[in-house]
Amino acid sequence: YxxxxxxxxxxxxxxxxxxxxxxxxxxxxxIRTAPFQHEVKLTTPSGTEFKSFAKTSKFNKDLYNDWVADSLKVDLIVETWPNGIGRLNSSCQTSYKVENVDAMKIPQVGDDFTSKQDHSKWAIAFEKEKPWVCIGDINRAVSISSIDLYIILVVTKLILLFYKI
Incomplete structure (x- = not known):
């Protein structure tokens, strides 16, 4: 994909x-025919679960709002680089909310750390009972819908400790 x-x-x-x-x-x-996206569950030998979401340019939707949140059945907060063309707004109109992160407090940095300073792409689930952490290469932007990209999601409380809601 x-x-x-x-x-x-x-x-x-x-x-x-x-x-x-x-x-x-x-x-x-x-890939020239639908489906233009693929989801697969992966499990390490030690039992850690991952999910991989990959899409072709023909998927033509917001990966987080139109697919990932619904597939995981969770609300997400998403941090992606907002400086590109056509940044997508937070979305509350679907079954599960997808909210953009604009700034974070990082004590080691001393000040607010804005998403304009950060080029990483990640998302976490709002619900602590479903501790999904998503790491990938997809910005939430209209211009991104036409690119082949993927994200990897992991369910682990250890990583979630670093992403405090």
């Missing part, structure tokens, strides 16, 4: 058989 721009590639026939989707991506074959 991410369409990499591969300069050069080689894959043995046995690997092409084992990993046909990876092979197709390495050949520059893009």
């Amino acid at each position: 991410n369409n990499p721009k591969v300069y050069s590639n080689f894959s043995a026939k046995v690997l092409q058989t084992l990993y046909p989707n990876l092979t197709m991506a390495s050949w520059g074959k893009e």
